[in-house]
Amino acid sequence: MSLQEKITDKSAVVGVIGLGYVGLPLSVEYAKAGFHVIGIDNDPRKITKLRAGENYIDDVNGEELASLIKAGKIESETDYKRVSEMDVIFICVPTPFTANKEPDVTYIEHAGDGIASGLRKEQIIILKSTTYPETTEKLLQPKLEANGMKVGEDFYLAFSPERIDPGNKQWTTANTPVVVGGVTQKCTDLAVSVSAQVIAKVVPLSSPKAAEMTKLLENIFRSVNIALVNEIAQLCDRMDGIDVWEVVQAAATKPFGFMPFYPGPGIGGHCILVDPYYLSWKAKEYDFHCDFIELAGKTNENMPYYVLDLIIRSLSMQGSAISKAKLLMLGVAFKKNVDDIRNSPAIKVMELLLARSGTNLAYNDPHVPELEVNGNTYKSRELTAELLEEADCVIITSDHDKYDFEFIAKHAKMIVDTRNATKNLSPELMKKVTRLGFGTNSYTPSPQKH
Numbered sequence: 001m002s003l004q005e006k007i008t009d010k011s012a013v014v015g016v017i018g019l020g021y022v023g024l025p026l027s028v029e030y031a032k033a034g035f036h037v038i039g040i041d042n043d044p045r046k047i048t049k050l051r052a053g054e055n056y057i058d059d060v061n062g063e064e065l066a067s068l069i070k071a072g073k074i075e076s077e078t079d080y081k082r083v084s085e086m087d088v089i090f091i092c093v094p095t096p097f098t099a100n101k102e103p104d105v106t107y108i109e110h111a112g113d114g115i116a117s118g119l120r121k122e123q124i125i126i127l128k129s130t131t132y133p134e135t136t137e138k139l140l141q142p143k144l145e146a147n148g149m150k151v152g153e154d155f156y157l158a159f160s161p162e163r164i165d166p167g168n169k170q171w172t173t174a175n176t177p178v179v180v181g182g183v184t185q186k187c188t189d190l191a192v193s194v195s196a197q198v199i200a201k202v203v204p205l206s207s208p209k210a211a212e213m214t215k216l217l218e219n220i221f222r223s224v225n226i227a228l229v230n231e232i233a234q235l236c237d238r239m240d241g242i243d244v245w246e247v248v249q250a251a252a253t254k255p256f257g258f259m260p261f262y263p264g265p266g267i268g269g270h271c272i273l274v275d276p277y278y279l280s281w282k283a284k285e286y287d288f289h290c291d292f293i294e295l296a297g298k299t300n301e302n303m304p305y306y307v308l309d310l311i312i313r314s315l316s317m318q319g320s321a322i323s324k325a326k327l328l329m330l331g332v333a334f335k336k337n338v339d340d341i342r343n344s345p346a347i348k349v350m351e352l353l354l355a356r357s358g359t360n361l362a363y364n365d366p367h368v369p370e371l372e373v374n375g376n377t378y379k380s381r382e383l384t385a386e387l388l389e390e391a392d393c394v395i396i397t398s399d400h401d402k403y404d405f406e407f408i409a410k411h412a413k414m415i416v417d418t419r420n421a422t423k424n425l426s427p428e429l430m431k432k433v434t435r436l437g438f439g440t441n442s443y444t445p446s447p448q449k450h
Helices: 003-008 023-032 044-051 062-070 106-116 135-145 185-195 208-238 244-251 275-286 291-301 303-317 345-357 385-390 405-411
Strands: 013-017 036-040 074-077 088-091 124-127 156-159 178-182 202-204 327-330 361-364 370-373 376-379 393-396 415-417 433-435
Touching: 003 185, 013 023, 013 106, 023 036, 023 062, 023 074, 044 062, 044 074, 062 074, 088 106, 106 135, 124 135, 124 185, 135 156, 135 208, 156 185, 156 208, 178 185, 178 208, 185 202, 208 244, 208 275, 208 291, 208 303, 275 291, 291 303, 303 345, 303 393, 303 415, 303 433, 327 345, 327 385, 345 361, 345 370, 385 405, 393 405
Parallel strands: 013 036, 013 088, 036 074, 088 124, 124 156, 178 202, 327 361, 327 393, 393 415, 415 433
Antiparallel strands: 156 178, 370 376
16 A cells, blocks of 8 residues: 555554644644554653543643553654654654754754654655755755665655644644645655645645745744844833834824834744744854844844843832842743743843742742752742742743732732733732833823833
8 A cells, every 4th residue: 555545544554753832732633643653752751641541731732642552642752763664754853052052963864864764665655844945955855865776766855844733722733834845756745645634724835845944934034023123122211212112003003014023022933033033043054144033043042131131120110129039930842821931031031040040039820830940849839929929029020811810910020021911900900010122110191001
């Protein structure tokens, strides 16, 4: 039976390498569609949980996952010994950068080596990890062809970038369109076919390079626009009486030519912070310098330092020194209503504060019970009136819906709000608040609600 026939009748075995925020939801979708799924992850803790039917990703329905595991539709392993059983193999591994802002593709390399150890004819490999153009063809393809088999003839290879937005209930793995670029036309056709089994809209492209660049463009577009509004926020802070949040909302009333982006303590998650450096690094190979893109990255990475300045300034206005102040951070996930702390700007803010306040820093996050910062483990404190009252400054770095900001403001001495979470508080309570992009403790009501 051909690979296409196996895909069509759902007898193809689907392998997923990397069972994190991308791989686990993808595994669930294929299992729900009737495919048998074998997942691989080098973290034994994840495999132990999965084999026990336990969920560790907020975007995955825990009951649904447990049912699929119990029915034998999803299996999980820590090694590559079952690669030869797989007909379709998705690579969903991390692609971080180094301390010097250079791509770290070692996870892709390890996945390629693992697949090559069991590669056979009539398999398709689809790389989904965000990466720089030419990774699929110049890094992954040679590893897979090293044993003499040829792509497009013996096995098939494509790139189809993930488009996961953690916490987004409207756009999920199943209904978010994806793009696909294969090394050959048959590679593309098969990748489109297998993707269409669980994804509503699949858009074929001319090559893996085009698909890789598409993913980078999507996220760099966001990085650049967030950097623009972050810079405007800092300018509004310096100018007298201009509220950046009001300005963005006002500009958003224009029905064309403007898309609202909002400032914050920095950018986080896996892609938006990382992607600009992947492209700028690759561009240097062609004697091209992405100055504009790199400047946006620098602007966004500077935001935690700006938040630190807001905190120091707010404390000094109350006659307090940061070295002696008791600080409480609310929210350490990189955005609201998720447990994802990857590259979270809140953690960078924590690092900066710990360097100045020692042990006088606590945090609360209803989605993140504990985290490691600078090699030390911190546990989320219960958010009580007493905890708020003890703090000299409360810093809002993730505006989770579970937070009652009126309760927080009533009991806090002072608040630094990096997310405009306090926008609906009374003028009296707002006197305690310093907001990013407004930078004053003297609240003046805006002429229009926002």
